[in-house]
Amino acid sequence: MNVEIISIGDELLIGQTINTNSSWMGEQLSLIGASVYQITAITDDENHILETLERAAEKVNFVLITGGLGPTKDDITKHTLCKFFGSELVFNKDVFSKLETFFSSRGLEMLDVNKDQAMLPTNALVLENTRGTASGMWFEKDDVIYVSMPGVPYEMKGIMRDHVLPRLRKDFIKNKVVHRTVKTIGIGESFLAEKIELWEISLKKANIKLAYLPSPGIVKLRLSGYGIDESKILASISNKINELTSIVGDYIFGYEKEELNQLVGDLLIASGKTLSTAESCTGGHVAHLITSVPGSSAYFKGGIIAYDNSVKTAKLGVKNTSIYQSGAVSQEVVEQMAIGAIEELETDYSIATSGVLGPDGGTAEKPVGTIWIAIASGSGVISEKICLGKSRSRNAKITALISLNMLRKYILSHINVSQ
Amino acid sequence: MNVEIISIGDELLIGQTINTNSSWMGEQLSLIGASVYQITAITDDENHILETLERAAEKVNFVLITGGLGPTKDDITKHTLCKFFGSELVFNKDVFSKLETFFSSRGLEMLDVNKDQAMLPTNALVLENTRGTASGMWFEKDDVIYVSMPGVPYEMKGIMRDHVLPRLRKDFIKNKVVHRTVKTIGIGESFLAEKIELWEISLKKANIKLAYLPSPGIVKLRLSGYGIDESKILASISNKINELTSIVGDYIFGYEKEELNQLVGDLLIASGKTLSTAESCTGGHVAHLITSVPGSSAYFKGGIIAYDNSVKTAKLGVKNTSIYQSGAVSQEVVEQMAIGAIEELETDYSIATSGVLGPDGGTAEKPVGTIWIAIASGSGVISEKICLGKSRSRNAKITALISLNMLRKYILSHINVSQ
Numbered sequence: 060m061n062v063e064i065i066s067i068g069d070e071l072l073i074g075q076t077i078n079t080n081s082s083w084m085g086e087q088l089s090l091i092g093a094s095v096y097q098i099t100a101i102t103d104d105e106n107h108i109l110e111t112l113e114r115a116a117e118k119v120n121f122v123l124i125t126g127g128l129g130p131t132k133d134d135i136t137k138h139t140l141c142k143f144f145g146s147e148l149v150f151n152k153d154v155f156s157k158l159e160t161f162f163s164s165r166g167l168e169m170l171d172v173n174k175d176q177a178m179l180p181t182n183a184l185v186l187e188n189t190r191g192t193a194s195g196m197w198f199e200k201d202d203v204i205y206v207s208m209p210g211v212p213y214e215m216k217g218i219m220r221d222h223v224l225p226r227l228r229k230d231f232i233k234n235k236v237v238h239r240t241v242k243t244i245g246i247g248e249s250f251l252a253e254k255i256e257l258w259e260i261s262l263k264k265a266n267i268k269l270a271y272l273p274s275p276g277i278v279k280l281r282l283s284g285y286g287i288d289e290s291k292i293l294a295s296i297s298n299k300i301n302e303l304t305s306i307v308g309d310y311i312f313g314y315e316k317e318e319l320n321q322l323v324g325d326l327l328i329a330s331g332k333t334l335s336t337a338e339s340c341t342g343g344h345v346a347h348l349i350t351s352v353p354g355s356s357a358y359f360k361g362g363i364i365a366y367d368n369s370v371k372t373a374k375l376g377v378k379n380t381s382i383y384q385s386g387a388v389s390q391e392v393v394e395q396m397a398i399g400a401i402e403e404l405e406t407d408y409s410i411a412t413s414g415v416l417g418p419d420g421g422t423a424e425k426p427v428g429t430i431w432i433a434i435a436s437g438s439g440v441i442s443e444k445i446c447l448g449k450s451r452s453r454n455a456k457i458t459a460l461i462s463l464n465m466l467r468k469y470i471l472s473h474i475n476v477s478q
Numbered sequence: 479m480n481v482e483i484i485s486i487g488d489e490l491l492i493g494q495t496i497n498t499n500s501s502w503m504g505e506q507l508s509l510i511g512a513s514v515y516q517i518t519a520i521t522d523d524e525n526h527i528l529e530t531l532e533r534a535a536e537k538v539n540f541v542l543i544t545g546g547l548g549p550t551k552d553d554i555t556k557h558t559l560c561k562f563f564g565s566e567l568v569f570n571k572d573v574f575s576k577l578e579t580f581f582s583s584r585g586l587e588m589l590d591v592n593k594d595q596a597m598l599p600t601n602a603l604v605l606e607n608t609r610g611t612a613s614g615m616w617f618e619k620d621d622v623i624y625v626s627m628p629g630v631p632y633e634m635k636g637i638m639r640d641h642v643l644p645r646l647r648k649d650f651i652k653n654k655v656v657h658r659t660v661k662t663i664g665i666g667e668s669f670l671a672e673k674i675e676l677w678e679i680s681l682k683k684a685n686i687k688l689a690y691l692p693s694p695g696i697v698k699l700r701l702s703g704y705g706i707d708e709s710k711i712l713a714s715i716s717n718k719i720n721e722l723t724s725i726v727g728d729y730i731f732g733y734e735k736e737e738l739n740q741l742v743g744d745l746l747i748a749s750g751k752t753l754s755t756a757e758s759c760t761g762g763h764v765a766h767l768i769t770s771v772p773g774s775s776a777y778f779k780g781g782i783i784a785y786d787n788s789v790k791t792a793k794l795g796v797k798n799t800s801i802y803q804s805g806a807v808s809q810e811v812v813e814q815m816a817i818g819a820i821e822e823l824e825t826d827y828s829i830a831t832s833g834v835l836g837p838d839g840g841t842a843e844k845p846v847g848t849i850w851i852a853i854a855s856g857s858g859v860i861s862e863k864i865c866l867g868k869s870r871s872r873n874a875k876i877t878a879l880i881s882l883n884m885l886r887k888y889i890l891s892h893i894n895v896s897q
Binding site for chain 1: 488489490491492493494495496497498500501502503504505506508514515516517518519520521526533548549550552584585586589590591592609611630632689691755757760761762763764765766768769770772773774775778779780781782783784785786788789793822823824836837838870871874
């Protein structure tokens, strides 16, 4: 089953609304094994809609249309579909009485424009919309299915879940697709690609596709397997992920939707340990990521943001001589900050950061992007220097993620040692 | 000038990545007066790319292509463009030496796949990408312009801002469009719309369009004026902004790209004052916003993230009895936190937050979304309770913004008093 998604509405083209509808539909369709061929966003223009429908019908057997079903004058999808199918609008008594209930249950008066919502094409199978006033419509013509839905996200999702997806799964999907995502940190896309080049070539034989999905600090690898037998595809993908782990396992931190802050939180909860932060350059971003996890108050006690050197010495016990001799951006100072945090805030672990985030403030010895990270616990302190680019916001993000990953590895290695 | 935006990449079709690139480009193009005809997302498939380019060329005179320029095997855009233009890839010495600098300045080794990034089509004008390794490319064929750019958002935006938008504005756009943005905080979109209803109607006569652009905590109003004479449009928009200020001036905090953290920073620098933070519920987000501003170390000394009550008492001098009697989420505690911050970190001003961020942890008396904010200075402390929704990340964002706006107003009122 090949699908084109057509989104109708000016707001999508001028960037006023981000087309999240299409992404959601694409994900839902992929999950049931349909293949999305194209996503097209166009204006409320009759000719453009007609041309787009004709072109889509040459390429796919399922066309999903959203938008342009509202009660206002600029919504022309319903009339245009009538033209496309050589159909006409007729009064639908059943839909009308549901509209009456919809309005009366909300204590609203029903206007003439709302009554028009009960006028529906003769050749459409009506898909009930329990969340709004514009019905979904299912058409079939020359072996192609067309479904038209309102553009309001939660109404569209309702119709998809109630009608479209179950129907597709039941009657139209034969092949299965399985996706698995592996998440890496600490290695750039091209270095990763070089390390796994032979493995990547071997995927073709297993009928698995690979996608690199980079974001600041992180490269996700998505494996998509195709076939008839879901368990066979799963086994084949699992095999390949095992092979991948033997090559670049050191860089893998998680799978699917797992995030570093949640993973660190899970480890802390499992081990009953607490965490604090001592941030200079990241200025609260590390703590913000940690506390973005619901329930983080169970293990995160707090942090000191030591932006000014006076705060490093007064609140974290960093030695003035260390700052004077080695500079605030140094191994010596960042380790003292991390130790200061576990002592002052009485926690089992701490994360400390100190660096030149940019865009200015670099020197020949410590250029912009030079950042020290330390992890301390009762049994010692470790630290690492990383060299990033010149973008302040990217540097803050990447530093925060790498520091969380350092803590994750530190905790895991301590668990392994103590076992 | 009619534009089609073509986004290439499987991740867009299966919903793994939301196509924010297209929205951003659509907005930028609309802002300079270009008209976006269609946005198309397709897979990395040669035939599909070729067909899409051919179809686009029949309808528009400017085609923007993103994605598929990475160094990995699934990126085929460059080769496909060569086929489309009957061109071939040649080694570009200039680009190669810039790539060498790019890698050496980051202390990275240059791999063979990176060297391939210097192979570029003979007929392309190269658009320098200072933020990554894949160059932008500008092609012209049969009166249609094609621009290909990498899909990494900040690289694409860099090339658009550095090369594409200035070139379009200079050589291709005739009619003038002028945009002015007014930024409000502390009032919801529908309440704002009600207050300015008559003013909004009056815009039509002045040939000005209005757009509401809401984001968590903030509603931006964008006024777009159209015509031939830029100074006339500007004067007309200025008039309307003056009228707007007389209606809802209390909610306006800035214009154009002004951000609250930058505005607060400017005020602190101008008055030679310093700032600290004492955060509970926001967990570092306020400090992160403050330190996102380059040069913020001139006024931001640091902060205490007092997530655990023990940190509130030990590090900020909050009284145990206050926490016991009024709870950590209370006016009494948040004011003590703010005073504790200016005393402990020796600053002129401080921001403190304490609340129930959610999604759980609310009570009948203090439901999720109940948040106290305080601002302290040497001359006293003020505080305010806000009631937000149930989304943890939205609540953190909105609280941080409102706290910055409270500080901004506090500083301004003190300046006015002392004048």
